[in-house]
Amino acid sequence: MQQSLDQEVSRFNVRKRSFQIFDETSSKQVGSVQRWLMRGQNFVVEWLEAGVAGETIFVKSEYETLVLMPDTGGTILRAGKPAILAAAGTVCVVPAGPYSIALEQWGRYCVIASSRIDIDLNDVLNAAAYSNPDSRIEPFGTPYRRHTDQGEVQVLQLDEISPPADNPRLKMVQTETLSINWVAYDGPRVRSQLSPHSHAHHEQGTLAISGNYNHHLRVEWGKDANLWQDDEHCVAPSPSLLVIPVNLIHTTEGIGQGKHILVDIFSPPRADFIAKGWVYNAGDYTRDK
Structure with a gap:
């Protein structure tokens, strides 16, 4: 059935997540490194797990990228x-342009970008989901410009980032895009304190790095x-990635004992969080008028 324009822009019209x-069945082997690529409309996520020898991987982007090193260092x-x-335990903000990462043995790494000109987006695991763009998603453009240490790699130690006073579970970092x-x-997350919500103008990527989860999803x-x-309760071990479309009601519940680490991804940057003073390095950026 052909949808009307009203259906297409309605908050009740929700794309599939x-x-x-x-896991090994979804990975691509690059030398001794296992690699996974997924995307949202405005972002690309590359998850890497180094092999025994340690190797170097290459990245090229028109914009700043984030490199996450959750449990192993790198160069x-x-x-x-x-x-x-x-x-x-660091997050690196890397300026636009080409660079490489020398991986340590058995290390896990993640590169998050708004654009990767070295990647064919037809090769990502969820490429078919983006055959048609969603006009409701705000484009990332370049709304912010870094004015501190321009052109330099910034290495942010996660242990040194202060969370918002009213939400000690969160630490927030931005780039230009x-x-x-x-x-x-x-x-486990307290089941009486979940936070179901939706977004009208942007997608959210939720990357599980440590722990097990249920993603609760409702249209x-x-x-x-x-x-x-239908409602969905998506069982998500680590590592895994959920891309949440516009208007999908969602909340994530950590289950079981042990450490839980999730990374939520937004592009463009969350201006509402920046305005509240929650983003650790927001002072390094100026917003274009």
Whole structure:
């Protein structure tokens, strides 16, 4: 059935989510490195797990990228620049242009970008979901410009980032074109304190780095039953990535004991979080008028 324009822009019209567990069956082997690629409309996520020998991988972007090193360090190399050694537990803001990452043995890494000109987007695991763009999603453009240490790699130690006073589970970092929430807690999430919500103008990527989760997903009902979808309770081990479309009601519940680490991804950066003073490095950026 052909949808009307009213259906297409309605908050009740929700695209299907993308979800992928990063296991061996979904990986691509690059030397001794296992690699997984997924995308949202405005972002690309590359998850990497190094092999025994340790190797170097290459990245090229028109915009700043984020490199996450959750539990193993690595070295960022750029032509004509000093090598930058980043320890485990860091987030690196890397300027636009080509660079490489020298991986440590058995290390896990994630590169998050709004654009990767070195990647064919037809090769990502959920490429089919983006055969047609969603006009409701705000384009990332370049709404922010870094004015501190321009052209330099910034290495941010997660232990040194202060969370918002009213939400100690969250640590937030931005680049020119995207922002992330680093969400960490021990043990299961309290089921009486979940936070179901939706977004009208942007997607959200939710990357599970440590722990097990249930992603609870619901489409709001409108008058047109053709747009209804069943609730979903998506079981998500780590590592895995969920891409949440516009208007999908969602909340994530950490289950079981142990450390839980999630990274929520947004592009463009969350201006509402920046305005509240929640984003750790927001002072390094000026917003274009």
